Amino acid sequence: MHPTHLPLRLATGAFILNSGLSKLGADEDTATFLHGAAAGTYPAVFKDMEPKTFATLLAYGEIGVGVALLVPMVPATVAGAALTGFGASLMGTYFTNPAMTQADGIRPSPEGTGLAKDVWLVGAGLTLLTQGIGWAAKKKAQATGKKIREVTPFTS
Numbered sequence: 001m002h003p004t005h006l007p008l009r010l011a012t013g014a015f016i017l018n019s020g021l022s023k024l025g026a027d028e029d030t031a032t033f034l035h036g037a038a039a040g041t042y043p044a045v046f047k048d049m050e051p052k053t054f055a056t057l058l059a060y061g062e063i064g065v066g067v068a069l070l071v072p073m074v075p076a077t078v079a080g081a082a083l084t085g086f087g088a089s090l091m092g093t094y095f096t097n098p099a100m101t102q103a104d105g106i107r108p109s110p111e112g113t114g115l116a117k118d119v120w121l122v123g124a125g126l127t128l129l130t131q132g133i134g135w136a137a138k139k140k141a142q143a144t145g146k147k148i149r150e151v152t153p154f155t156s
Helices: 003-023 028-041 051-070 076-096 119-144
Strands: none
Touching: 003 051, 003 076, 003 119, 028 051, 028 076, 051 076, 076 119
């Protein structure tokens, strides 16, 4: 794990791990609510699934993403891909439910603010993913003796 990733991976990983652990014992009402949101967004996948089964699956998925972010041996590309996928699925819920956005379909309504904030998960995941890919390419180039052009912000 690159030291600059530590704050990002700790913050997102701990939050998502806690969320998953709290869903492990979800009661029927919570499971039904979670399942309804997912089935409304991704009906082909979740419509016929039992709510309790869905809540358990979601809990284990969140635990997996949280652990991937927290464990230093998991490469940035893997942790970033997991976080990006997780965040993107939440954004799908945000964008497909008209009650979550204002009339323009982008800015959050009061009901959608909680989900709109998950755009940060996508950004954090893409940061880890792209940096991981970039570092892997740099290592490969160095191993083969090829030069790669360094790209520095604000220079041409």
